[in-house]
Structure formats: structure tokens, C-alpha cells
Amino acid sequence: MKLMKNEEAVSPVIGVILMVAITVILAAVIAAFVFGMAGNISKTKIVAATASQQGANTIYLTYQGGQDAASVSTLVYSITGTGGTTVMGTLGTAVGSSKADGTATISQDHVTVTASFTDGSSQVILDTYV
Numbered sequence: 001m002k003l004m005k006n007e008e009a010v011s012p013v014i015g016v017i018l019m020v021a022i023t024v025i026l027a028a029v030i031a032a033f034v035f036g037m038a039g040n041i042s043k044t045k046i047v048a049a050t051a052s053q054q055g056a057n058t059i060y061l062t063y064q065g066g067q068d069a070a071s072v073s074t075l076v077y078s079i080t081g082t083g084g085t086t087v088m089g090t091l092g093t094a095v096g097s098s099k100a101d102g103t104a105t106i107s108q109d110h111v112t113v114t115a116s117f118t119d120g121s122s123q124v125i126l127d128t129y130v
Helices: 010-040
Strands: 048-053 059-065 072-080 086-091 098-101 110-117 122-129
Touching: 048 110, 048 122, 059 072, 059 110, 072 098, 086 098
Parallel strands: none
Antiparallel strands: 048 059, 059 098, 072 086, 072 110, 110 122
8 A cells, every 4th residue: 555645735834824924024023113103202291280260350370380390491371362362471480380360351261371391392281261
């Protein structure tokens, strides 16, 4: 008795295994490139300010500080009334500093506070209506 070996399927199986291996390696290289580019995204700073209206035309702004309070260099606020008039000013960078602005209107005013940081970045830390 003579046994015959059938080796016709060996080549396609090896080809499929090599194709899967190449795909996995290519996906790993692309993922490493994409995740490496994400390192340039800046981190959001954690600081806060509050605004409240007490009386008919006075808005009180208070800097609350936060985790990144030490890196704040300037705080700029703007108050836009319903008539479109905008008033701008600065707020102290010491935690707890506050300022009263008497240019508010009785209806809702748009208040924004923007913080500039020592690394050159800036972000809006308050955007509300009072």
C-alpha cells in the first residue's frame, strides 16, 4: 500500500496567514502614527469665575481660582447688554478677587470672562447670561 500526501492546500493557508500578519503590522504602524500626533493637543486649564446680578444695574464678577490658578496671567471680562452695548474690563488674578460693574441692564446681559495663561494660551472660563 502506498499512501499519497495531498499538499495542495498548504500554499493558500500560508498566504492567508501572511496577509493577516501584514494587515496587523500595518494597523499597528498607522495607530502609532495617529496617536503620536495627539500629543500636540493642549490641555484644558481648570479655573472658574462667577457672575451675579444684584440690583437693577450691577453685576458682580468673582474669580474662584482652581487647579491652574497659579498660571493665570490676566482675566478680561466683557458684558454685552440687550441693546448691543459691550463693556470690557479686567479682573484681578488673586483667588477671590471680585469686581462690581454698574453698566448692566435689567434684562439679561451676556457675560464672558477669558483667562490668559503664562504659557501663552487663553480660554473662556465663564460664558453666561445674568
